[in-house]
């Protein structure tokens with residue numbers, strides 16, 4: 001492993017940028033009984049992004065996904081992987097370039113976790129030492145200690161652990177593309193949320209091109225860089241970032257599908273724009289309280305931010321404590337309501353509610369950037385409807 005890599009980092013040849021774009025061109029599937037699963041679909045999944053297919057039951061999500069690795073053969077159209085037409089290449093060879101994770105995991109029950117994860121490296125003829133190192137590294141990266149779980153059989157794992165092993169197996173040969181078909185839906189909601197968080201961290205590291213099928217809009221919004229909302233026949237009603245989808249649904253179908261609480265959902269995918277922050281008066285710990293009082297009066301403010309000598313945040317000072325002699329440092333209080341600059345508006349709002357604060361400070365590292373108030377939060381949300389704000393894709397909920 002690369003000695004300079006961060007802990008848990010999976011050193012791979014793909015770090016040089018091996019993710020591949022997937023392009024579907026005029027792809028259709030007409031089943032033997034005449035059912036049109038997908039009709040004339042054009043869709044591109046960007047390299048290194050997590051794209052989600054979401055939509056009501058029977059709309060063609062699974063059909064679309066399975067045509068990418070040709071478990072289902074398209075009736076018409078072309079599939080391009082990294083620019084190469086793979087519509088007619090040998091499906092077995094194609095599948096070695098595509099990791100696949102499904103709801104039921106599909107681990108081989110009579111093989112240990114290690115042997116399961118080693119499936120594709122073995123097919124590719126990797127030697128034992130390389131395979132073993134890769135498998136153990138991957139198990140660690142999905143949160144399964146290889147010393148504890150490596151020699152267990154799938155039946156000796158919990159549902160969440162089986163899913164983790166499934167993800168490790170799909171990533172074992174470092175494929176540029178990963179297909180995930182409702183991978184987290186068989187576990188309870190708490191485990192599911194944990195798996196989603198872990199998976200987001202892993203994807204931030206490996207940056208695969210991922211196509212992810214779910215029927216759950218919350219999961220789509222949480223995980224997706226882009227989301228395709230589909231209707232019957234594999235028709236794409238809208239293909240957009242979570243913020244855009246929630247802020248500007250293209251039509252009634254999408255608006256219905258994303259739900260009436262889409263404003264709330266949007267909070268989770270909208271980032272803080274530093275231009276929205278309000279700037280209260282700033283005083284320093286070593287200042288005299290009389291000076292601080294004068295500064296508050298000049299600004300007509302009820303409180304000021306207190307910075308340490310080096311400009312990092314110390315706390316805050318309310319007007320009613322800015323009395324008498326002494327220094328600001330002696331009267332300042334700790335600032336508990338703060339969030340990092342890359343937090344989502346949802347995190348900022350939740351912090352405000354939890355601490356019953358009228359505002360929340362925004363910090364870039366130790367540096368104080370300004371405060372977010374209910375008014376500036378509202379302004380940020382309104383602007384996200386116009387789709388001009390920066391967003392925290394897949395921000396932690």
Ligand SMILES: Nc1ncnc2c1ncn2[C@@H]1O[C@H](COP(=O)(O)OP(=O)(O)OP(=O)(O)O)[C@@H](O)[C@H]1O
Nearest residue numbers: 031035036037056057058059060061062063064215
């Ligand atoms: N083997 C098949 N033969 C005939 N029709 C099929 C076959 N497989 C799927 N279909 C039909 O194709 C359409 C799309 O199915 P698909 O499984 O892709 O939907 P989906 O969006 O993944 O649904 P779900 O969310 O319920 O899994 C449906 O109408 C389904 O009944």
